[in-house]
Amino acid sequence: MTVLAVMPKYKVYKDSGVEWLGHIPSHWLIRPFTKIFSFGRGLSITKENLQNEGIPCVNYGEIHSKYVFEVDPNKHLLKCVDNKYLDSSYKSLLKYGDFVFADTSEDIEGSGNFTYLNSKQNVFAGYHTVIARPIEAINKRFLAYILDSISYRTQIRRKVKGVKVYSITQAILKSTKLWLPPDDEQTTIANFLDKKTAQIDQAIAIKQKQIELLKERKQIIIQKAVTQGLDPDVPLRDSGVDWIGEIPEHWEIRRSKFLFTQRKERAWKDDVQLSATQAYGVIPQDEYEEKVGRKVVKIQFHLDKRKHVELNDFVISMRSFQGGLERAWARGCIRSSYIILRSLEDIDTNFYSYLLKLPSYIKALQKTASFIRDGQDLNFENFSKVDLFIPPLKEQNEIAMFIVQQTSLTDIATELYQQQIKNLKEYKTTLINSAVTGKIKVPELV
Numbered sequence: 001m002t003v004l005a006v007m008p009k010y011k012v013y014k015d016s017g018v019e020w021l022g023h024i025p026s027h028w029l030i031r032p033f034t035k036i037f038s039f040g041r042g043l044s045i046t047k048e049n050l051q052n053e054g055i056p057c058v059n060y061g062e063i064h065s066k067y068v069f070e071v072d073p074n075k076h077l078l079k080c081v082d083n084k085y086l087d088s089s090y091k092s093l094l095k096y097g098d099f100v101f102a103d104t105s106e107d108i109e110g111s112g113n114f115t116y117l118n119s120k121q122n123v124f125a126g127y128h129t130v131i132a133r134p135i136e137a138i139n140k141r142f143l144a145y146i147l148d149s150i151s152y153r154t155q156i157r158r159k160v161k162g163v164k165v166y167s168i169t170q171a172i173l174k175s176t177k178l179w180l181p182p183d184d185e186q187t188t189i190a191n192f193l194d195k196k197t198a199q200i201d202q203a204i205a206i207k208q209k210q211i212e213l214l215k216e217r218k219q220i221i222i223q224k225a226v227t228q229g230l231d232p233d234v235p236l237r238d239s240g241v242d243w244i245g246e247i248p249e250h251w252e253i254r255r256s257k258f259l260f261t262q263r264k265e266r267a268w269k270d271d272v273q274l275s276a277t278q279a280y281g282v283i284p285q286d287e288y289e290e291k292v293g294r295k296v297v298k299i300q301f302h303l304d305k306r307k308h309v310e311l312n313d314f315v316i317s318m319r320s321f322q323g324g325l326e327r328a329w330a331r332g333c334i335r336s337s338y339i340i341l342r343s344l345e346d347i348d349t350n351f352y353s354y355l356l357k358l359p360s361y362i363k364a365l366q367k368t369a370s371f372i373r374d375g376q377d378l379n380f381e382n383f384s385k386v387d388l389f390i391p392p393l394k395e396q397n398e399i400a401m402f403i404v405q406q407t408s409l410t411d412i413a414t415e416l417y418q419q420q421i422k423n424l425k426e427y428k429t430t431l432i433n434s435a436v437t438g439k440i441k442v443p444e445l446v
Helices: 060-065 140-147 150-159 170-174 183-228 285-292 349-355 359-366 380-384 393-436
Strands: 013-015 023-025 029-032 037-041 055-058 069-071 099-102 114-117 123-125 129-134 177-180 236-238 246-248 252-254 260-262 274-277 281-284 307-309 314-316 332-334 339-343 388-390
Touching: 037 170, 060 099, 060 114, 099 140, 114 140, 129 170, 140 177, 140 183, 140 393, 150 170, 150 393, 183 246, 183 349, 183 359, 183 393, 274 285, 274 332, 281 285, 307 339, 339 380, 349 393
Parallel strands: 055 123, 069 114
Antiparallel strands: 013 023, 029 177, 037 129, 099 114, 099 129, 236 246, 252 388, 260 339, 274 281, 307 332, 314 339
């Protein structure tokens, strides 16, 4: 990576007159957003109006999650709307180089997320979007990099309002300012950023692939150890249970309700509030907020119905069919909608933490009811329908310790790659901001 601090600077700078922008090259101009863009609205439709054939349509959800920065229907898979909208809603039809902003965001960081149409094919802007159409002959790619920069995003983040959802209105966009170098510099900076960001994205993709391979290796280790034990020579038998298959012949098969029962105690007076998370298990709410760096919605109603949770209990949430049951790492209380499981005999909690996260177990859990389709919650009855295997307690301990030992290096390597990806993303953000604000002079201009 190029060290930004040693990259050349422009000879003369001037005060932009804008607090969040600071100094810019003396020959660059500051322009109001309204002098560069006209506005439109996306289609007034819902998800039910989307189909597999017709005119491609980009919606606010895709702007946030899939096609941030740019969209091209020749490369990106978009849902479509009926051709009738060409006649009734032509003002929502995008032109090449149009920008589309998501008009709501669930977090402050997503405020200002956009995509621009990098294609001449017909594409509609969908629901919950604001269209910004350039009215001057400005390099669209350079504009995209400006709108993606921290310096521009800061303007929006200071103006948006909301608690659970942040609204990004036309009025907010109209109140922002942009800065423009001469046309030839716009093209040169955009080309430079295209080249450098592509290299960064490629490096990120390689590391993400390495993380996926490490996760696959870890899952193989867990799957084999949990379902077959550590002795490769132990005789196996058919468990008689589809999701389990063959297991060591001395292991027991038992209905889940004979190994776990429900804990129905109401919250204790001194219980701390817990959060059930797939990433961290069941942990104190304050600890979860610290880990994710944001506040979560607090319980406001039915506080007297909260349930008590003990350390090493398991918690069933309505999302358990997606990722297994969650282990409690602390004593406290949780929402009344959760089901709390306590073991009826001595078990190794680590072992069952691995077992209840097995993909094969989760698939078996998914087959127990129609709750995925009709919105019902996963409950104790669903859990009870899936049989579990029970190794001797000593063997549970040995298997859990083996998994920890074998996967610790994998976890360390994964964390290292994740940190490298984080560093690359931060560098990319800084590079874009430095180039489009003139804090550095890209080599092609020197």
